[in-house]
Amino acid sequence: MSPLRIGVLGAGMIATGGGGVLPNLDPIRHKAEVVAIADVVPDLARTVAETFGIPHAFTNLGAMLDGVELDAVVNLTPIPVHGATCAEILAAGKHLATEKPLATSMEDADRICELAAEHELTVVCAPFNMLYPDRAEARRLVREGAIGKVAFARVRSSHGGPASGAWPADPTWFYQKGSGPLFDMGVYGIHEITGILGPAKRVVAFAGITEPTRTVRGGPFQGKTIDVTADDNVLMLLDFGESTFAVVDGTFNVNAARGPKLEIYGREGTINLSGRPFGGDGPPLEIFRLDAVGGLRGWIAPDMPDGDAPMRRLVGLHRAVLVDHLADCVATGTRPLLNLEHARHVLEIMLKADEAARTGQAQELTTTFSLPT
Amino acid sequence: MTELRVALVGLDHWYAALPLADGARSRAGLSLAGVWDADPARAAYVGQRYDVGRVEADWRALVDDPGIDAVLSFVSPDLNPEVCVAAAKAGKHIIANKPLALRSEDASRVVEAVRGSGVTFLPAESRQRLGPNAQWLRRWLQDGRIGQLTSAAMTTWAGLPAQWPDDRTPGWFVDPARTVGGGWVDHSIYQIDLLRWLLGEEVVAISGQTAKHAHPELEVEDYGAATATFAGGAVATLENTWTAPDGGFQSSYTVVGSGGAVRMDGIQGRLLVSGEVEPFSGWVEVAPPGRHDQAADLDHWAAVIRGESDPVATVEDAWHNLAACIAFYESVNAGRTISPREDPA
Numbered sequence: 165m166s167p168l169r170i171g172v173l174g175a176g177m178i179a180t181g182g183g184g185v186l187p188n189l190d191p192i193r194h195k196a197e198v199v200a201i202a203d204v205v206p207d208l209a210r211t212v213a214e215t216f217g218i219p220h221a222f223t224n225l226g227a228m229l230d231g232v233e234l235d236a237v238v239n240l241t242p243i244p245v246h247g248a249t250c251a252e253i254l255a256a257g258k259h260l261a262t263e264k265p266l267a268t269s270m271e272d273a274d275r276i277c278e279l280a281a282e283h284e285l286t287v288v289c290a291p292f293n294m295l296y297p298d299r300a301e302a303r304r305l306v307r308e309g310a311i312g313k314v315a316f317a318r319v320r321s322s323h324g325g326p327a328s329g330a331w332p333a334d335p336t337w338f339y340q341k342g343s344g345p346l347f348d349m350g351v352y353g354i355h356e357i358t359g360i361l362g363p364a365k366r367v368v369a370f371a372g373i374t375e376p377t378r379t380v381r382g383g384p385f386q387g388k389t390i391d392v393t394a395d396d397n398v399l400m401l402l403d404f405g406e407s408t409f410a411v412v413d414g415t416f417n418v419n420a421a422r423g424p425k426l427e428i429y430g431r432e433g434t435i436n437l438s439g440r441p442f443g444g445d446g447p448p449l450e451i452f453r454l455d456a457v458g459g460l461r462g463w464i465a466p467d468m469p470d471g472d473a474p475m476r477r478l479v480g481l482h483r484a485v486l487v488d489h490l491a492d493c494v495a496t497g498t499r500p501l502l503n504l505e506h507a508r509h510v511l512e513i514m515l516k517a518d519e520a521a522r523t524g525q526a527q528e529l530t531t532t533f534s535l536p537t
Numbered sequence: 538m539t540e541l542r543v544a545l546v547g548l549d550h551w552y553a554a555l556p557l558a559d560g561a562r563s564r565a566g567l568s569l570a571g572v573w574d575a576d577p578a579r580a581a582y583v584g585q586r587y588d589v590g591r592v593e594a595d596w597r598a599l600v601d602d603p604g605i606d607a608v609l610s611f612v613s614p615d616l617n618p619e620v621c622v623a624a625a626k627a628g629k630h631i632i633a634n635k636p637l638a639l640r641s642e643d644a645s646r647v648v649e650a651v652r653g654s655g656v657t658f659l660p661a662e663s664r665q666r667l668g669p670n671a672q673w674l675r676r677w678l679q680d681g682r683i684g685q686l687t688s689a690a691m692t693t694w695a696g697l698p699a700q701w702p703d704d705r706t707p708g709w710f711v712d713p714a715r716t717v718g719g720g721w722v723d724h725s726i727y728q729i730d731l732l733r734w735l736l737g738e739e740v741v742a743i744s745g746q747t748a749k750h751a752h753p754e755l756e757v758e759d760y761g762a763a764t765a766t767f768a769g770g771a772v773a774t775l776e777n778t779w780t781a782p783d784g785g786f787q788s789s790y791t792v793v794g795s796g797g798a799v800r801m802d803g804i805q806g807r808l809l810v811s812g813e814v815e816p817f818s819g820w821v822e823v824a825p826p827g828r829h830d831q832a833a834d835l836d837h838w839a840a841v842i843r844g845e846s847d848p849v850a851t852v853e854d855a856w857h858n859l860a861a862c863i864a865f866y867e868s869v870n871a872g873r874t875i876s877p878r879e880d881p882a
């Protein structure tokens with residue numbers, strides 16, 4: 165089978181950086197081949213194309229879609245343009261892998277879903293945490309009833325924000341209205357906990373600006389003072405119905421943490437995800453059961469199915485995981501685990517969290533999704 | 538229920554003697570009726586601290602007194618058999634220091650005196666059997682959680698013992714004329730007792746090595762490692778030291794069976810079990826059973842004396858524990874595996 169012919173949209177950090185897409189495609193060359201790249205910044209696509217040996221470079225999406233034969237586009241543009249560009253890609257009949265979030269309005273998200281269905285296209289959307297073996301195992305265990313009925317979960321989704329470290333570029337935009345940690349970081353935790361527990365029914369949130377300015381602590385923009393206009397401190401409470409809740413943060417204030425990445429408390433036990441290998445101590449997944457062994461309560465650190473290898477592989481691919489997953493799904497005709505309806509549900513939660521924070525009212529959620537088992 | 542009047546004879550092993558003295562004084566059904574020690578100052582201290590009216594200058598005065606029902610013998614092993622034999626002959630129930638004696642012959646005299654005397658004898662090293670950890674472990678094994686016990690690895694790293702709470706010199710603990718050995722026997726005797734109890738089998742062969750790693754000036758070892766084989770084929774390694782720095786004490790064990798294992802990590806205080814943990818595989822960390830209240834051992838002893846309970850251990854246990862320890866030191870000297878003596882007779 166010939167590799168998926170891919171166009172990359174956006175030639176910025178996540179396209180070209182060490183943890184991004186283009187430098188990490190080697191292990192999946194047989195599945196996916198980048199044949200074109202486009203960026204609106206003049207000459208940027210061309211320069212990147214030369215560096216990575218990409219045959220075609222364009223200065224906008226339309227030109228790329230018209231100018232070269234593609235099977236799929238990987239959308240690595242900034243958040244505000246995701247909605248429009250994703251729709252344009254699907255309307256042109258191309259499969260799509262997109263960075264998170266899917267869009268910034270439900271209208272765009274709905275339109276993207278319609279287009280994908282209409283053209284029978286495969287769409288894969290970041291984040292990809294549900295591909296991690298510990299997340300998948302947590303989902304399986306919860307569904308199997310290993311910790312009984314789930315009462316609530318606590319999800320740590322955030323870091324300290326790009327200005328708290330040595331960000332390689334100007335981090336100002338992260339702190340501006342329209343971006344902010346809800347979309348940038350909260351998206352991971354919402355993705356994970358809905359991936360594990362299923363769709364939520366309601367959301368309520370508090371949001372605010374922690375301090376009016378931030379000073380960049382390191383990197384080329386060290387010392388720059390940023391006026392913060394986006395809420396940089398959001399806490400969400402999700403209601404999954406039948407008294408199952410979760411709290412998720414979307415904030416630029418987690419400079420460090422010792423607690424688990426994700427902890428799920430059930431009537432019969434607890435599941436703890438340490439967050440390893442992305443920080444966090446101890447085994448990636450531990451489960452406590454009131455009846456663990458021989459009538460005793462205790463903690464178990466089950467081996468991950470297939471050991472460490474699947475996680476090592478994913479970690480090694482960095483952000484190219486999206487391309488890998490898309491290529492696999494297209495090649496085998498299987499429904500993505502990182503699917504569109506899930507991404508839309510995650511977006512709805514973020515938008516309604518914002519609304520809930522503004523109005524002080526819990527918001528009903530209208531979208532839902534299912535994951536392939 | 539008449540009160541059991543207990544005399545404390547000897548404070549050499551004060552680590553055990555003092556908590557038991559406190560227990561004898563404070564627990565229902567017991568009273569601390571007298572105390573003796575070779576050092577009158579120590580005896581006087583205990584008399585005052587535990588409010589014992591009677592401090593004797595000769596231990597025989599306590600052992601021979603019909604008003605005394607029972608004796609806690611915590612003299613060093615050189616004197617231990619003499620006290621125990623006298624106590625048994627006088628019909629006094631006994632809890633006795635470990636090891637029971639310096640030589641098996643002396644221990645046999647105690648066995649002989651206790652047998653047929655009707656007195657209840659509880660070896661100091663067997664008291665651990667009453668503690669929550671040992672009780673839990675034994676039940677775990679009896680319930681078949683790890684199948685047939687096949688091997689064990691036990692280790693205690695301690696510092697040098699102190700001969701008295703405010704005198705950190707080791708005293709009799711390191712005097713070959715007064716005890717069987719050094720850092721190895723100090724804790725190995727507990728491990729041997731525990732494994733004999735768990736398995737219901739005797740040690741049939743033992744070998745090992747000793748060293749003086751941290752305290753070359755001593756006449757006894759501060760490091761010892763043994764390999765002991767039990768009658769049914771189970772093999773245990775026992776490593777015990779007096780080389781730990783201050784604060785570096787730890788006591789850990791692993792017992793492995795045909796169908797699982799138990800691991801106690803004494804540094805972190807974590808107890809892990811493996812075995813049938815369906816639907817999972819691997820280790821389960823369970824809450825360690827609670828702490829051993831040493832004074833509560835007296836309740837068991839008193840209940841046995843009143844005929845209300847079966848003894849958790851007997852004088853024969855003390856004899857076999859000693860025999861295995863003696864065989865270890867023989868092996869160290871001879872450079873080969875030794876079979877412990879089989880019988881007190």
Ligand SMILES: NC(=O)c1ccc[n+]([C@@H]2O[C@H](COP(=O)([O-])OP(=O)(O)OC[C@H]3O[C@@H](n4cnc5c(N)ncnc54)[C@H](O)[C@@H]3O)[C@@H](O)[C@H]2O)c1
Pocket residue numbers: 173174175176177178179202203204205208224225240241242243245249263264265348
């Ligand atoms: N940088 C990271 O660490 C990181 C991590 C995870 C996810 N992401 C996601 O990756 C995406 C891109 O982030 P980034 O950090 O690479 O941003 P970036 O600003 O470095 O790069 C984005 C690039 O897209 C180009 N672009 C903008 N609009 C375009 C359009 N309409 N058509 C074509 N090109 C366009 C820009 O010129 C820029 O070169 C975002 O969705 C972000 O959420 C980034």
